[in-house]
Amino acid sequence: MPKLRVHNFAVSLDGFAAGPDQGPDAPLGLGGGRLHDWVFRTRYGRTMIGEPGGDAGPDDDILAAGDHNIGATIMGRNMFGPVRGDWPDDSWTGWWGDTPPYHHDTFVMTHYARPALPMKGGTTFHFVCDTPEAVLARAYEAAQGQDVRLGGGAATIRQFLAAGLIDDLHLAIVPTLLGSGERLFDNLGSLPGYRVTDMLSTKSVTHVWLTKH
Amino acid sequence: MPKLRVHNFAVSLDGFAAGPDQGPDAPLGLGGGRLHDWVFRTRYGRTMIGEPGGDAGPDDDILAAGDHNIGATIMGRNMFGPVRGDWPDDSWTGWWGDTPPYHHDTFVMTHYARPALPMKGGTTFHFVCDTPEAVLARAYEAAQGQDVRLGGGAATIRQFLAAGLIDDLHLAIVPTLLGSGERLFDNLGSLPGYRVTDMLSTKSVTHVWLTKH
Ligand SMILES: NC(=O)c1ccc[n+]([C@@H]2O[C@H](COP(=O)([O-])OP(=O)(O)OC[C@H]3O[C@@H](n4cnc5c(N)ncnc54)[C@H](OP(=O)(O)O)[C@@H]3O)[C@@H](O)[C@H]2O)c1
Ligand SMILES: NC(=O)c1ccc[n+]([C@@H]2O[C@H](COP(=O)([O-])OP(=O)(O)OC[C@H]3O[C@@H](n4cnc5c(N)ncnc54)[C@H](OP(=O)(O)O)[C@@H]3O)[C@@H](O)[C@H]2O)c1
Numbered sequence: 001m002p003k004l005r006v007h008n009f010a011v012s013l014d015g016f017a018a019g020p021d022q023g024p025d026a027p028l029g030l031g032g033g034r035l036h037d038w039v040f041r042t043r044y045g046r047t048m049i050g051e052p053g054g055d056a057g058p059d060d061d062i063l064a065a066g067d068h069n070i071g072a073t074i075m076g077r078n079m080f081g082p083v084r085g086d087w088p089d090d091s092w093t094g095w096w097g098d099t100p101p102y103h104h105d106t107f108v109m110t111h112y113a114r115p116a117l118p119m120k121g122g123t124t125f126h127f128v129c130d131t132p133e134a135v136l137a138r139a140y141e142a143a144q145g146q147d148v149r150l151g152g153g154a155a156t157i158r159q160f161l162a163a164g165l166i167d168d169l170h171l172a173i174v175p176t177l178l179g180s181g182e183r184l185f186d187n188l189g190s191l192p193g194y195r196v197t198d199m200l201s202t203k204s205v206t207h208v209w210l211t212k213h
Numbered sequence: 214m215p216k217l218r219v220h221n222f223a224v225s226l227d228g229f230a231a232g233p234d235q236g237p238d239a240p241l242g243l244g245g246g247r248l249h250d251w252v253f254r255t256r257y258g259r260t261m262i263g264e265p266g267g268d269a270g271p272d273d274d275i276l277a278a279g280d281h282n283i284g285a286t287i288m289g290r291n292m293f294g295p296v297r298g299d300w301p302d303d304s305w306t307g308w309w310g311d312t313p314p315y316h317h318d319t320f321v322m323t324h325y326a327r328p329a330l331p332m333k334g335g336t337t338f339h340f341v342c343d344t345p346e347a348v349l350a351r352a353y354e355a356a357q358g359q360d361v362r363l364g365g366g367a368a369t370i371r372q373f374l375a376a377g378l379i380d381d382l383h384l385a386i387v388p389t390l391l392g393s394g395e396r397l398f399d400n401l402g403s404l405p406g407y408r409v410t411d412m413l414s415t416k417s418v419t420h421v422w423l424t425k426h
Contacts, residue, residue: 210226
């Protein structure tokens with residue numbers, strides 16, 4: 001059975017997945033860039049941005065594992081970009097340049113309709129307004145037997161968690177305090193269906209794996 | 214210079230230091246008892262409750278380190294007990310029986326006055342209503358050159374953190390989700406004065422150490 005997986009989702013020690021006031025120059029909000037420093041210290045992370053170097057080791061392996069056997073991606077509209085409300089035009093095409101690192105159908109959840117956006121390298125952004133269940137069904141179909149990845153952000157993960165749709169959730173707890181921003185675990189109740197299966201601290205972050213049981 | 218230290222303060226993966234609805238049978242709130250399971254798996258933790266057995270290892274050493282060179286303790290009124298508002302009488306003397314594990318002057322912050330309460334084994338509970346700075350000054354005096362420990366709970370630690378009074382803060386992140394309760398990091402802003410100096414995951418918990426710089 002294909003799964004819905006979250007990988008390498010970074011949260012600060014005080015529980016934020018992004019700082020406040022996201023904008024074109026602050027994709028992760030103010031101060032939130034620190035959440036991804038560990039990514040760009042790894043070899044895999046540097047390759048993602050076309051840079052040489054980076055460290056091998058557990059962070060590198062764990063980061064790479066997030067891309068294994070993924071056939072489609074789902075994300076919230078604020079992970080896709082800083083535009084809110086109606087799309088003024090079709091000029092915003094994501095943070096990732098003309099060749100996004102997805103290479104498959106990518107479903108952007110939004111209340112604001114927009115035509116599908118094919119990019120170089122096989123990524124097509126589909127703008128969808130539906131329940132998590134319905135979007136997930138479309139993504140499973142697009143993934144053709146592979147797993148589906150839920151990229152983020154916090155609000156979208158909360159929504160899928162609350163609906164019990166996430167099978168595996170891997171967090172990277174980053175040893176920094178953001179103070180405010182988008183909290184991951186908020187108003188979720190006790191999520192009795194999830195248990196922590198493993199934890200690992202590296203020099204940079206603490207990895208935590210949760211599984212639905 | 215003596216320090217104000219927090220040790221072994223347990224928080225759930227979703228950031229709670231206690232579950233909701235604390236009561237006489239639920240000192241840590243509903244579900245919150247899980248936050249201290251790791252304590253009672255260690256040798257030091259079992260000794261604290263007069264039980265044999267328990268494991269040696271890093272959790273045991275780290276737990277024990279919290280008691281080194283401590284000459285006085287500060288805690289919030291809800292850590293002392295479940296009584297709220299006026300004290301109906303002096304019958305509530307803490308969760309710890311007639312010989313509490315402090316063995317020194319222990320300052321309980323509360324807006325409700327009550328005479329000092331000497332217990333067996335050297336602990337005296339002093340009920341104090343003052344600013345964190347003033348209570349800390351009294352505790353430093355009582356500690357006679359040793360450090361002061363801030364025991365908790367969440368609201369009291371937040372107050373001392375916001376005032377920049379805590380020198381060392383050691384948290385134990387427990388791999389469980391409580392869903393609601395007393396959040397440690399809440400409305401604190403970015404606490405720019407604190408940085409994480411170390412992290413260590415054991416089988417049971419992830420230890421995180423923060424220091425004021
Ligand atoms: N820490 C990490 O590893 C990580 C990973 C990914 C992203 N992030 C960051 O997280 C932040 C974004 O997170 P976020 O919590 O602000 O937002 P988000 O989850 O990315 O997006 C939420 C938005 O998606 C739309 N949406 C969600 N569910 C919907 C549904 N069922 N139907 C229709 N529309 C729906 C709504 O937008 P509209 O109503 O406006 O359409 C909603 O406001 C960004 O800063 C991003 O960079 C961090
Ligand atoms: N996770 C852990 O390791 C750990 C450790 C310790 C405690 N705990 C748990 O945490 C919970 C208690 O935490 P909490 O956040 O609810 O409360 P708390 O911090 O223990 O106590 C807060 C109360 O202390 C009094 N207070 C605080 N500052 C004061 C001041 N400056 N002047 C006068 N009074 C002051 C006020 O009570 P009044 O106004 O009523 O007097 C306030 O409501 C308990 O469930 C406890 O078992 C957990």
